Amino acid sequence: MRLTKIKLAGFKSFVDPTQISFPSNLTGVVGPNGCGKSNVIDAVRWVMGELSAKHLRGDNMADVVFNGSAARKPVGSASVELVFDNADGKIGGAYANYSEISLKRNVARDDTSAYFINGVRCRRKDITNLFLGTGLGSRSYAIIEQGMISRVIDAKAEDMRAFVEEAAGVSRYKERRKETEARVAETRENLERLQDVRDEVEKQIRHLQRQAPARSRQRRGSARCGGARARTRHAGRARRAARRRGRDREAACGARRAQ
Numbered sequence: 679m680r681l682t683k684i685k686l687a688g689f690k691s692f693v694d695p696t697q698i699s700f701p702s703n704l705t706g707v708v709g710p711n712g713c714g715k716s717n718v719i720d721a722v723r724w725v726m727g728e729l730s731a732k733h734l735r736g737d738n739m740a741d742v743v744f745n746g747s748a749a750r751k752p753v754g755s756a757s758v759e760l761v762f763d764n765a766d767g768k769i770g771g772a773y774a775n776y777s778e779i780s781l782k783r784n785v786a787r788d789d790t791s792a793y794f795i796n797g798v799r800c801r802r803k804d805i806t807n808l809f810l811g812t813g814l815g816s817r818s819y820a821i822i823e824q825g826m827i828s829r830v831i832d833a834k835a836e837d838m839r840a841f842v843e844e845a846a847g848v849s850r851y852k853e854r855r856k857e858t859e860a861r862v863a864e865t866r867e868n869l870e871r872l873q874d875v876r877d878e879v880e881k882q883i884r885h886l887q888r889q890a891p892a893r894s895r896q897r898r899g900s901a902r903c904g905g906a907r908a909r910t911r912h913a914g915r916a917r918r919a920a921r922r923r924g925r926d927r928e929a930a931c932g933a934r935r936a937q
Contacts, residue, residue, distance in 0.1 A: 679768035681722070681760060682778075688756035689724075690717040693744040721758045725783045726809070727793075727802045740787050755786045769808060781805055810853055 683699045686692035691714040698707075698718065707715050720734045724742060731738050746752035759782040767774050773795070782794040793800050795808070830841065843852065 679766060680763050682763045683761045684718065684721060685759040685761070686721055686757075688744050688753040689721055689742055689758050690714065690744065690756075692717065692721075693750055693753060722760060725758050725760050725781050725805075727806050729802075739785060739789055739791070742785060743787055755784060757782060757784045771808070773808065779808075781808075807853070 680703060681700055683697055685695070685697050687695040707718055709715050716735070720742070724734060728734060729739075731741060734742060736742060743756040744750070744753045759780055762769070762779045762781070763777070764773065764779050765777050769776075769779055773779055776796065780794075780796055782797075783791065784794075785791045793802055793805055795804060830838075833841065
């Protein structure tokens with residue numbers, strides 16, 4: 679697997695669409711200071727998922743977008759595409775059958791960013807996972823720039839171990855282990871929260887169970903009071919009806935006497 683070409687547009691000093699080809703395994707980029715040699719390496723790191731603007735020699739990620747010059751206006755977005763030759767099938771998984779794989783990243787001035795693999799939008803994680811164990815990544819030993827050799831020689835034991843693990847292809851398994859441990863930890867936290875909810879529900883159930891007998895007595899008392907009120911209302915209606923009948927009889931008697 680090797681990098682065959684880079685396509686840049688609006689990225690740092692590459693304001694116009696530019697294609698840089700790498701026809702062999704050994705290619706040199708030569709030019710005077712300030713011509714953009716380091717920007718080529720920055721472009722590779724950027725597409726591979728670099729998130730630190732400091733490592734791209736900027737203050738924020740929007741600094742990779744061409745900011746204008748005396749003769750050119752600034753542009754609104756930047757894009758870089760890396761094309762890899764995968765004839766040896768080094769990149770496995772879903773892309774093992776592809777002889778050529780392209781990675782692309784776009785960014786706008788509002789910091790919105792998008793990643794693509796073979797023209798299909800994807801996540802940054804998909805790109806980093808694609809190259810785990812291959813030695814290629816945003817900060818891997820495969821990208822050797824100015825000062826990189828001295829950093830490898832003077833690396834601490836921890837950093838040197840990371841280089842060796844990447845070269846041995848162990849890094850992908852360590853990354854998977856790390857993700858699995860994170861999921862297990864998250865599951866445990868969810869179980870603890872679920873247990874807290876269960877304890878609270880059980881507490882409410884016990885409280886309701888203690889209140890249930892009193893509520894039953896209240897219902898029975900309410901039923902008796904309701905029956906008594908109904909009987910009282912019935913008796914009151916009966917008395918009013920009897921008084922009406924008495925008044926009617928008295929009125930009838932008075933009418934007969936008058937006749």
